Amino acid sequence: MKRLLPIQLLLAVIMFATAQSYRVEGSGGPLTLAEDVATAAQAWNSLTGEATLEQEASAGTTIRFADPELMGPDVVSATVVRDTVMNDTVLNDTVSNDTAATAGPAGLDIWLHPELYRDYPQALLHELGLLLGVPAVVSASEEPEESVMTPALTGTGPDAPTEGDIEALRAGQERISGDIDGDGRVDLSDLAELGRAYGQRGVNLVADLDDDGVVGAGDVELLRENYIFTAPEPPTTGETDATETAPGVEESDESEESAE
């Protein structure tokens, strides 16, 4: 029993760290929204074990319908990072005054197209996956990704989070700060990823290390703090310089500073 306690504590810490709450505003579309969201949340909860999505009246994230005429014919869901109280004109006309009063001042909104979202159950899984910290999968490949985190929906995508999605969730939980590509180290490839993402704004961007909604200078600084400098690979032929640091061995700042 005593040996089990630390493990239970660890699990509890992980659950607490990944618990995300949301509230549902169901007016302006099908009456089953709360039920649909709960089903999608359950799909994540049952598969991850350690992640929890729960509905809570005071949650900062609101899932609601938007005006279909504003969403257009193609957008199924929109993830909206807001810094201010939103005007009712954006939301469906049937949104209550109570909702509008509690929309700000800052947080996350998930807007759903009331006529499209049920045709694409992946959309809710995708948005809830984002809440849990799973990054979106945007690929240049012509092969469709087997993931609920793909923003382009085909209607034939997976109806539950895939193994890859669960792996991405766990990798995110275990990732060290700055390890954007999840390979266990903070190096040039992470810097390249940050370079690609620089300037992006949004929720849960994998390169948004300081979690301020923008990939910017703060993230560069965080990455810099954890950046691992290694010596270049030695030549494969000929003699190596005996004074060089061995490949893969981290240089210490002290030795460099004394060299300077």
Place this chain on the structure above:
Amino acid sequence: MSRFNTIRFVAALLAALLMSGPAGATTYRELSLPEMLDSAQIAFFGTVAAVRIEEREGEPWTVVEFEIERLLAGSADNSPALELSFLGGDLPGGAGYRINLMPGFEVGEQVLLLAYAENYISPIVGFNQGLWRQAGEALLDESGRRLSLDDEGRLVHGGLEGGFDLVLDAVDRELEARQ
């Protein structure tokens, strides 16, 4: 971190910044090229001339002005410029909101755009799918796929062939055939 490491880091950062590409969320129906061409009410190749934020009924809209270099469909008045509005942006004082994956535009960049005439949160066909940015001789979509031609001269996604002008000609032909 030592000065030497800082210099190496900055050099590596500059190298990394030379590469670019997307990420993010929001979901949309995946459209094929023929579907996008069928839906396009406005199509053009042009240059981003200006970007500004407007407040409309309390909402921030990012208004992008394009200088049209080649009109392919829509915009009957043949105006050399066209404005498209995208919901979201930062209002003065730091207020505002942003929609994930909403395309952003830089003044001076050149784009091929298929758009709706209606005022949706994004007027681009397929939210962001009907947008290709010019990169040298290539037109790249938001996921980095190149708009190109197959062996029979048909438009395809993700190929390697097809000079910029040939691809634009093919888009023009396809849109003309639909009118």
